[in-house]
Amino acid sequence: MKKIYLSDLVCIFAAAILLYMTYLSVVGTDRTAYKLWTGVLCALFCLVPMLFRHAGIMKLPLALILIIEISIFIHAYGVLLLLYDDILWYDTITHLASSITIALLVFYALIAVELFDHQTHFGPRGIPLFILLIMMTFSIFWEVLELIVDQTTGTNMQYSPWDTIRDIVCNDVGTIIVTLSVRFYLKGHTCEGFIESLELHPSLKGFVSRRSKKEEQPVLVDH
Amino acid sequence: MNRYSLVILILSVAIAAMSVWKSDWAGLIMPVIGISVVCAPMIVTGDPNKGYDDHLMGIAVIPLVVFIVLFVANLFFNFEYYYQASIAVGACASMTFGMMIAVFMNARTEISLPRRWVVLFALTFACSLSILYTFSTIYWMASTGYPLFNGDFSNTLENDVVNMMLMLPMAVTTVATIVYAVIFNAYLKRVDSLELSRLCPGE
Numbered sequence: 001m002k003k004i005y006l007s008d009l010v011c012i013f014a015a016a017i018l019l020y021m022t023y024l025s026v027v028g029t030d031r032t033a034y035k036l037w038t039g040v041l042c043a044l045f046c047l048v049p050m051l052f053r054h055a056g057i058m059k060l061p062l063a064l065i066l067i068i069e070i071s072i073f074i075h076a077y078g079v080l081l082l083l084y085d086d087i088l089w090y091d092t093i094t095h096l097a098s099s100i101t102i103a104l105l106v107f108y109a110l111i112a113v114e115l116f117d118h119q120t121h122f123g124p125r126g127i128p129l130f131i132l133l134i135m136m137t138f139s140i141f142w143e144v145l146e147l148i149v150d151q152t153t154g155t156n157m158q159y160s161p162w163d164t165i166r167d168i169v170c171n172d173v174g175t176i177i178v179t180l181s182v183r184f185y186l187k188g189h190t191c192e193g194f195i196e197s198l199e200l201h202p203s204l205k206g207f208v209s210r211r212s213k214k215e216e217q218p219v220l221v222d223h
Numbered sequence: 224m225n226r227y228s229l230v231i232l233i234l235s236v237a238i239a240a241m242s243v244w245k246s247d248w249a250g251l252i253m254p255v256i257g258i259s260v261v262c263a264p265m266i267v268t269g270d271p272n273k274g275y276d277d278h279l280m281g282i283a284v285i286p287l288v289v290f291i292v293l294f295v296a297n298l299f300f301n302f303e304y305y306y307q308a309s310i311a312v313g314a315c316a317s318m319t320f321g322m323m324i325a326v327f328m329n330a331r332t333e334i335s336l337p338r339r340w341v342v343l344f345a346l347t348f349a350c351s352l353s354i355l356y357t358f359s360t361i362y363w364m365a366s367t368g369y370p371l372f373n374g375d376f377s378n379t380l381e382n383d384v385v386n387m388m389l390m391l392p393m394a395v396t397t398v399a400t401i402v403y404a405v406i407f408n409a410y411l412k413r414v415d416s417l418e419l420s421r422l423c424p425g426e
Contacts, residue, residue: 168354
């Protein structure tokens, strides 16, 4: 009999609840298209870690899957039950949770690059620096995306300038939490164990380590 | 001193002076970074000729010159889109300084970045700087009495207009840095990867 993984159950459970909530929300209230898309897309995203495992792309650890599912879930919950509109600090919580989750994913991506791309070396000080810069950039991209959506579709994702600034600050706080944690973690640990546990697909490893023929020579560093 | 280093220093000091003259304190960020980045190799090595690859320093001069020309031209012609254009040019300068910082890290720390990562570092560096401009913008909006809080707005249209003012530095920087990243990535293919990993002796 095929083994059932706890992480798969978590993904399916989260997706099922979101789909049910989407159904209830669409039937019971207005703004149906926005809610429908948010609910269905978030439910699909909840299944991504499970799909990755079954497709042999990568095996994310249960703790990270739980964090991902919680982040997606509270966002969808807020949209479907209008908590973003009704509770002032709800947006703060979702931005903080999402930024911590994405910063952790960036950390995983960076240590994969560190191990498989032999031209690139971040080191224990470079990884936190890159997490910080990449996350601040993602934070900006997200706000710009919200601006574009508001301007083109007439939605009101950015309630006010104060709301925008608060989102950015929350994203940065989440990023700094992860950055400092990673900095302290890397003082006493190596990255190899992490990456081995992910069981990355060979083609994904190849993508991470891809290099052109011209760049085959390793970079010599003149210290 | 390397002639490119000297030119960048002079242009950065000129931009800093212009920012002080206009009381644009956020505008000081870019020239101060430029001066720091150019001086860092000289200070660290103790060699006044130390700098970066000529290709890299050459392209850093362009946005600084364009920025000054734009500033002077705006004094006479008062361009409608001067603010947007100055942000886009400033983002280019920030990216070139970001590439120099990446090269400096390659040369002086354990970090080792190939061309693509040098460009990515520069992009993220320029975008991160734009957050500082956004904080400066909201401070200016708060001090001049613009509506800022959710309850201040009576309709979505009004919110969109004020929000656009706040988002302008980030929006322009986002679009501009993506375009610059493509251009710089292609341009740096001409540069030997060794030159992106060490400080150059200069002339």
